[in-house]
Amino acid sequence: MYFTPPLARLIEEFQRFPGVGPKSAQRMAFYVLNMPAEEVKRFSESLLEAKDKVKHCSRCFHLSANDPCEICSSERRDVTTICVVADSRDVVALEKTREYKGFYHVLNGLISPLEGRGPEQLKVRELLNRSHQEGVKEVILAINPTIEGDATVLYISSLLKPLAIKVTRIAFGLPMGSDLEYADEVTLTRALEGRREL
Amino acid sequence: MYFTPPLARLIEEFQRFPGVGPKSAQRMAFYVLNMPAEEVKRFSESLLEAKDKVKHCSRCFHLSANDPCEICSSERRDVTTICVVADSRDVVALEKTREYKGFYHVLNGLISPLEGRGPEQLKVRELLNRSHQEGVKEVILAINPTIEGDATVLYISSLLKPLAIKVTRIAFGLPMGSDLEYADEVTLTRALEGRREL
Numbered sequence: 001m002y003f004t005p006p007l008a009r010l011i012e013e014f015q016r017f018p019g020v021g022p023k024s025a026q027r028m029a030f031y032v033l034n035m036p037a038e039e040v041k042r043f044s045e046s047l048l049e050a051k052d053k054v055k056h057c058s059r060c061f062h063l064s065a066n067d068p069c070e071i072c073s074s075e076r077r078d079v080t081t082i083c084v085v086a087d088s089r090d091v092v093a094l095e096k097t098r099e100y101k102g103f104y105h106v107l108n109g110l111i112s113p114l115e116g117r118g119p120e121q122l123k124v125r126e127l128l129n130r131s132h133q134e135g136v137k138e139v140i141l142a143i144n145p146t147i148e149g150d151a152t153v154l155y156i157s158s159l160l161k162p163l164a165i166k167v168t169r170i171a172f173g174l175p176m177g178s179d180l181e182y183a184d185e186v187t188l189t190r191a192l193e194g195r196r197e198l
Numbered sequence: 199m200y201f202t203p204p205l206a207r208l209i210e211e212f213q214r215f216p217g218v219g220p221k222s223a224q225r226m227a228f229y230v231l232n233m234p235a236e237e238v239k240r241f242s243e244s245l246l247e248a249k250d251k252v253k254h255c256s257r258c259f260h261l262s263a264n265d266p267c268e269i270c271s272s273e274r275r276d277v278t279t280i281c282v283v284a285d286s287r288d289v290v291a292l293e294k295t296r297e298y299k300g301f302y303h304v305l306n307g308l309i310s311p312l313e314g315r316g317p318e319q320l321k322v323r324e325l326l327n328r329s330h331q332e333g334v335k336e337v338i339l340a341i342n343p344t345i346e347g348d349a350t351v352l353y354i355s356s357l358l359k360p361l362a363i364k365v366t367r368i369a370f371g372l373p374m375g376s377d378l379e380y381a382d383e384v385t386l387t388r389a390l391e392g393r394r395e396l
Contacts, residue, residue, distance in 0.1 A: 043245060047245075050231065089228065
């Protein structure tokens, strides 16, 4: 114990965060000591407030302080499409494009046998119920092009197709501004497969 | 505002920390939402507790919840040496070596005209008073080999030498396990200057 106990405890708390090693944790704890007392109080309160108020929307499972969430409560959205994502952060990424006007459905993860996560741990049943009840015409799967993502896409589309719902997946290919010469083989293969007539 | 307000506020708070960008702040805020409520409470309390209890020791200015600090209160330390450092973290780094048995003095920064920090902003006067009153025989300057460090060392040693106190500075040279071939010129120059007879 080289730091005085309250400081050592704070460093330890910071170190539990993802991507925060011992040195960054020290730096952050020292930063707290140099913050004005009222700012530390505000930070400490915002932690409790976020933990207390932010819940999953009962309809789309996006994180929100309101239920239904801000997106589900909107009346200007297209009720015929649902965009399925793994995580609430993906909703934010898609909202930033300002392109998509339908609703969302957050799965809360992807199928991963290695991590012991099967479809029953995800909000798949809820997606099926919603799609059915809300008269959805298209379900867009905005799921990462990874092994886990592909497995999840396969599973969900096999359940949705019998319901006569159009199931699409976002396109994979060269990112904008990139160089074909430096693209990896898998991305290039996907880009070729996804070619479109001009 | 893409995140629900309490979450957006928390992300903003995390982003103010040094070395935490927008993505890490998001990751940390999401981590908080996934923590058990009692752990969030504990973290929030440890912030307030550290800010409230950790002060500078009135003798050596090391951060401590006690005054005098744990090191200054020890009776097994050598009262004839003071090791001068810029920051409390340096005290911890030196304590970890388990080699040094004297007391410390934390300057709380280094002389830096660019950042508007002169000797009067540092605990230099307090160092002089202590050295005089406590009958110190040697003052070891464990100060970084930077322009600011060199200026601070020059200034402090010019004040201490007239008091007939031995002033030393820690050695600079090749770090252990490093390769001479890859050492930079300045380090190598310092290593040559600091050569010792075997």
